[in-house]
Amino acid sequence: xxxxxxxxxxxxxxxxxxxxxxxxxxxxxxxxxxxxxxxxxxxxxxxxxxxxxxxxxxxxxxxxxxxxxxxxxxxxxxxxxxxxxxxxxxxxxxxxxxxxxxxxxxxxxxxxxxxxxxxxxxxxxxxxxxxxxxxxxxxxxxxxxxxxxxxxxxxxxxxxxxxxxxxxxxxxxxxxxxxxxxxxxxxxxxxxxxxxxxxxxxxxxxxxxxxxxxxxxxxxxxxxxxxxxxxxxxxxxxxxxxxxxxxxxxxxxxxxxxxxxxxxxxxxxxxxxxxxxxxxxxxxxxxxxxxxxxxxxxxxxxxxxxxxxxxxxxxxxxxxxxxxxxxxxxxxxxxxxxxxxxxxxxxxx
Amino acid sequence: xxxxxxxxxxxxxxxxxxxxxxxxxxxxxxxxxxxxxxxxxxxxxxxxxxxxxxxxxxxxxxxxxxxxxxxxxxxxxxxxxxxxxxxxxxxxxxxxxxxxxxxxxxxxxxxxxxxxxxxxxxxxxxxxxxxxxxxxxxxxxxxxxxxxxxxxxxxxxxxxxxxxxxxxxxxxxxxxxxxxxxxxxxxxxxxxxxxxxxxxxxxxxxxxxxxxxxxxxxxxxxxxxxxxxxxxxxxxxxxxxxxxxxxxxxxxxxxxxxxxxxxxxxxxxxxxxxxxxxxxxxxxxxxxxxxxxxxxxxxxxxxxxxxxxxxxxxxxxxxxxxxxxxxxxxxxxxxxxxxxxxxxxxxxxxxxxxxxxxxxxxxxxxxxxxxxxxxxxxxxxxxxxxxxxxxxxxxxxxxxxxxxxxxxxxxxxxxxxxxxxxxxxxxxxxxxxxxxxxxxxxxxxxxxxxxxxxxxxxxxxxxxxxxxxxxxxxxxxxxxxxxxx
Numbered sequence: 001x002x003x004x005x006x007x008x009x010x011x012x013x014x015x016x017x018x019x020x021x022x023x024x025x026x027x028x029x030x031x032x033x034x035x036x037x038x039x040x041x042x043x044x045x046x047x048x049x050x051x052x053x054x055x056x057x058x059x060x061x062x063x064x065x066x067x068x069x070x071x072x073x074x075x076x077x078x079x080x081x082x083x084x085x086x087x088x089x090x091x092x093x094x095x096x097x098x099x100x101x102x103x104x105x106x107x108x109x110x111x112x113x114x115x116x117x118x119x120x121x122x123x124x125x126x127x128x129x130x131x132x133x134x135x136x137x138x139x140x141x142x143x144x145x146x147x148x149x150x151x152x153x154x155x156x157x158x159x160x161x162x163x164x165x166x167x168x169x170x171x172x173x174x175x176x177x178x179x180x181x182x183x184x185x186x187x188x189x190x191x192x193x194x195x196x197x198x199x200x201x202x203x204x205x206x207x208x209x210x211x212x213x214x215x216x217x218x219x220x221x222x223x224x225x226x227x228x229x230x231x232x233x234x235x236x237x238x239x240x241x242x243x244x245x246x247x248x249x250x251x252x253x254x255x256x257x258x259x260x261x262x263x264x265x266x267x268x269x270x271x272x273x274x275x276x277x278x279x280x281x282x283x284x285x286x287x288x289x290x291x292x293x294x295x296x297x298x299x300x301x302x303x304x305x306x307x308x309x310x311x312x313x314x315x316x317x318x319x320x321x322x323x324x325x326x327x328x329x330x331x332x333x334x335x336x337x338x339x340x341x342x343x344x345x346x347x348x349x
Numbered sequence: 350x351x352x353x354x355x356x357x358x359x360x361x362x363x364x365x366x367x368x369x370x371x372x373x374x375x376x377x378x379x380x381x382x383x384x385x386x387x388x389x390x391x392x393x394x395x396x397x398x399x400x401x402x403x404x405x406x407x408x409x410x411x412x413x414x415x416x417x418x419x420x421x422x423x424x425x426x427x428x429x430x431x432x433x434x435x436x437x438x439x440x441x442x443x444x445x446x447x448x449x450x451x452x453x454x455x456x457x458x459x460x461x462x463x464x465x466x467x468x469x470x471x472x473x474x475x476x477x478x479x480x481x482x483x484x485x486x487x488x489x490x491x492x493x494x495x496x497x498x499x500x501x502x503x504x505x506x507x508x509x510x511x512x513x514x515x516x517x518x519x520x521x522x523x524x525x526x527x528x529x530x531x532x533x534x535x536x537x538x539x540x541x542x543x544x545x546x547x548x549x550x551x552x553x554x555x556x557x558x559x560x561x562x563x564x565x566x567x568x569x570x571x572x573x574x575x576x577x578x579x580x581x582x583x584x585x586x587x588x589x590x591x592x593x594x595x596x597x598x599x600x601x602x603x604x605x606x607x608x609x610x611x612x613x614x615x616x617x618x619x620x621x622x623x624x625x626x627x628x629x630x631x632x633x634x635x636x637x638x639x640x641x642x643x644x645x646x647x648x649x650x651x652x653x654x655x656x657x658x659x660x661x662x663x664x665x666x667x668x669x670x671x672x673x674x675x676x677x678x679x680x681x682x683x684x685x686x687x688x689x690x691x692x693x694x695x696x697x698x699x700x701x702x703x704x705x706x707x708x709x710x711x712x713x714x715x716x717x718x719x720x721x722x723x724x725x726x727x728x729x730x731x732x733x734x735x736x737x738x739x740x741x742x743x744x745x746x747x748x749x750x751x752x753x754x755x756x757x758x759x760x761x762x763x764x765x766x767x768x769x770x771x772x773x774x775x776x777x778x779x780x781x782x783x784x785x786x787x788x789x790x791x792x793x794x795x796x797x798x799x800x801x802x803x804x805x806x807x808x809x810x811x812x813x814x815x816x817x818x819x820x821x822x823x824x825x826x827x828x829x830x831x832x833x834x
Contacts, residue, residue, distance in 0.1 A: 007795025009381045010788045046770030050763025057454035064458045068465035140468045140724040213724045344802040
């Protein structure tokens with residue numbers, strides 16, 4: 001009786017089985033070597049696949065937000081630039097009205113300076129980026145500021161109407177020369193002021209909304225990312241420029257003009273302070289956006305490292321395994337060939 | 350003793366040797382037949398000097414049963430693992446590219462881009478297109494899952510037919526064994542045939558067998574239902590022409606007893622594997638898709654003070670209301686669609702998504718008057734936040750944790766890959782076991798050609814010697830007869 005036995009078919013089958021297993025393995029390792037990721041993520045990670053899926057998705061999101069932050073940053077820096085120019089324009093007006101106070105207020109220079117200030121203010125506030133008006137609040141497809149100097153401007157009409165309502169004649173009327181500085185001062189404070197700081201501002205001057213554009217700047221952080229034309233600084237500047245333009249072109253006497261210039265000086269001074277304040281606020285937001293982007297970039301690096309930890313394959317190890325498998329398969333082939341020769345039949349002749 | 354007795358002994362030896370040679374030849378011929386058991390010719394003596402050949406069939410019951418068990422678990426597990434591989438590709442795609450989770454990721458991205466520049470209508474349209482991808486992924490996933498169930502159902506019907514055929518073949522083979530045993534013939538071939546049928550049967554269900562008098566065999570399934578006793582028992586199954594989410598599949602009855610199915614990642618026997626695919630894995634997957642669909646409808650719902658929540662970006666047959674919280678709705682993933690009110694392809698306006706008001710002006714949240722407020726982003730940002738806010742999910746869908754709809758979609762992939770990994774690992778180890786037990790069985794009962802060859806040399810020698818004796822006796826008798834002449 002035999003104690004051990006080996007059947008011929010078991011011998012060749014075992015060889016075939018191990019060869020096919022090695023070949024399947026070789027294909028997988030080859031793929032790993034080429035992609036440097038595990039061949040079948042689901043089989044390698046099992047239930048942890050959800051982590052890899054989440055990482056990949058968060059990475060995408062972070063990258064998108066970093067990209068969209070660039071857009072926000074460019075909007076903010078353009079806003080900064082525009083605010084700087086607005087400050088310069090206010091500064092020029094300030095110089096002009098101070099000259100008017102100290103020197104001869106009758107000259108047309110002051111009036112022209114007021115007009116220039118209005119025009120540059122309008123053009124600055126109506127500047128746009130990417131087809132969006134910068135200072136329009138959320139109403140970005142509408143020009144935020146109506147041109148005061150244009151024909152038929154409702155703001156100008158309202159201002160003239162207020163003058164007529166108050167004094168019974170227009171500022172260009174010869175009778176206007178009799179108005180005193182105090183009268184004008186009172187007129188500006190009580191009648192003109194509400195046109196800028198009341199609801200009339202939004203009907204005559206501005207189409208911007210008080211609400212700002214809100215943007216998401218990181219996975220869980222949102223911030224207002226625009227400046228509206230409805231800030232006090234803009235209103236005061238507009239008012240100063242408007243009264244200088246309108247009243248300096250009238251028939252007012254020097255005392256009245258000085259009172260107007262005095263008022264304009266105060267307003268412009270306040271406007272400058274307010275614009276600087278807005279500028280610094282925009283700067284703070286800009287900084288926040290940059291910080292958020294930097295934080296997210298750090299996060300992206302970390303996530304990428306995690307993803308590689310999770311699904312990456314060491315390239316040297318993969319290469320080694322492919323080499324090992326190839327030499328194993330070669331040996332196995334050689335062995336099979338030798339074993340096939342090793343048969344009793346070959347010796348029975 | 351006489352010369353004539355020497356002659357007759359040599360004759361009987363020649364006869365026995367040729368019989369043995371024929372056995373060797375049969376063994377060599379069937380050396381590579383996995384169902385063949387080696388025959389051993391054993392010489393025995395009836396009368397002094399007269400040898401007769403008895404044929405033994407190499408058999409090892411223990412190894413055979415082990416092999417049957419291993420084959421059964423391997424076949425079931427392989428069915429399960431291969432089915433899951435197919436499901437993975439059909440529902441989630443290569444590297445999860447067509448999964449709901451990936452589509453939702455793209456939707457989040459589009460939402461962020463639109464929220465950053467809400468005045469850009471192209472971005473609004475591209476957001477709707479990403480939403481369409483999400484809908485397509487959910488709809489196609491549902492279709493793929495239900496098609497898979499229908500196909501598996503058809504495969505079960507085929508398998509049940511095959512089983513009934515095998516049982517009939519078994520009846521024939523078993524009868525041959527019984528008849529042969531009763532009349533004392535060599536039943537080796539009939540036994541080989543019967544075992545071959547058993548191996549095939551065990552691929553469908555785990556079986557156990559016992560042998561009664563006259564080598565009559567009884568087969569029962571692993572859980573004790575009779576498959577064969579004197580006559581085959583019927584295996585019945587009514588396939589269903591098509592599956593819809595939530596539909597319950599028909600059962601397989603063996604001898605009128607329904608076949609039971611255990612856990613999710615392990616299966617023994619092809620039938621159990623297919624039942625698990627049809628009734629467990631796919632059903633849970635479908636429920637998860639349905640829950641993802643419900644989560645999306647809820648996350649994009651429009652709210653207004655004093656008004657009921659109403660559908661937003663995503664709509665469903667129960668619109669304008671939203672599905673009740675925390676409750677599974679079967680087949681929702683197959684019926685979810687883009688709300689026509691925001692879909693430019695259906696004449697809708699994506700701006701409604703930004704401003705609110707899909708369900709009437711009372712739901713509008715943009716403070717600017719209609720037509721204005723082009724850069725209002727609060728609502729879009731709020732949608733993005735709702736996507737990542739935890740909501741309750743139906744525990745019946747296999748993932749219990751309260752999570753946001755985006756992590757639920759990712760967890761759904763995690764759940765499936767977890768089950769697939771388990772199934773695949775088990776399939777690997779069971780394949781190795783089936784291979785190993787098959788090898789052990791083949792070693793114990795199979796043919797070694799070299800062995801047979803050496804046996805043949807022995808036989809050749811015996812034959813030559815016997816023939817030599819014949820000629821020698823012949824010469825002696827010739828000499829004797831010559832002397833007599």
